[in-house]
């Protein structure tokens with residue numbers, strides 16, 4: 001145990017020495033396209049609220065009314081005392097929205113992937129994943145007890161070879177991918193993936209966490225995030241293990257509530273920060 005703790009301490013010292021120790025910034029007040037951190041207003045470029053629905057007056061009013069009518073908690077897990085009419089109404093609405101027979105709610109995306117993958121696959125089965133699938137998919141596959149393999153990110157030819165090789169060797173074959181990849185924002189070739197699964201008798205699971213409704217080395221991503229923070233932008237650096245070592249990046253998201261002025265400001269700040277760090281030498285982005 002002592003060795004483990006001193007290992008953590010050593011890692012922390014190394015990260016701090018390389019200026020890669022990323023502290024969580026406390027947001028105060030509501031979150032939307034602008035947020036306040038330690039009394040400073042920043043443009044938010046890391047939110048998943050792509051449609052800008054957080055803070056929408058109808059949603060705020062519905063949440064307030066729900067607290068008044070239902071209180072703030074269920075008093076137990078859903079399986080025992082925590083199942084309410086609200087859950088069931090929401091599931092019915094989501095099923096209608098998705099054009100499906102039924103839907104099931106989980107408390108988070110992580111839990112969803114762990115629950116779904118361990119329900120659909122088990123010992124004797126195979127889970128095939130894109131290399132950049134979200135970490136919760138990898139955890140779900142591990143916990144399922146099935147064998148698992150990855151295909152090279154976005155390489156449908158590689159997936160096809162894996163499917164061919166797996167033929168007849170497993171009970172169920174599950175192919176699992178983010179539909180919009182959480183780290184790079186690129187999109188799965190869904191028609192091809194679906195066709196391959198049909199052809200090889202595999203089941204396809206698509207994680208739509210970033211699609212419903214709607215750089216460089218590690219040190220540089222962290223430095224750039226800090227520079228952008230100082231210039232008024234809230235941007236998240238994403239490092240290992242969320243992405244492979246050496247492929248850290250900044251993940252910027254645009255929300256429906258951002259104004260053109262805010263995005264122009266953000267572009268100018270990114271350009272300035274990129275120059276300050278020597279990442280941008282030539283002409284400006286969009287010049």
Ligand SMILES: Cc1ncc(COP(=O)(O)O)c(C=O)c1O
Pocket residue numbers: 107108109110111113134136178182207209210
């Ligand atoms: C594609 C994908 N799936 C699942 C999750 C996990 O979601 P949660 O943070 O709700 O556990 C995330 C989180 O960002 C994600 O990007």
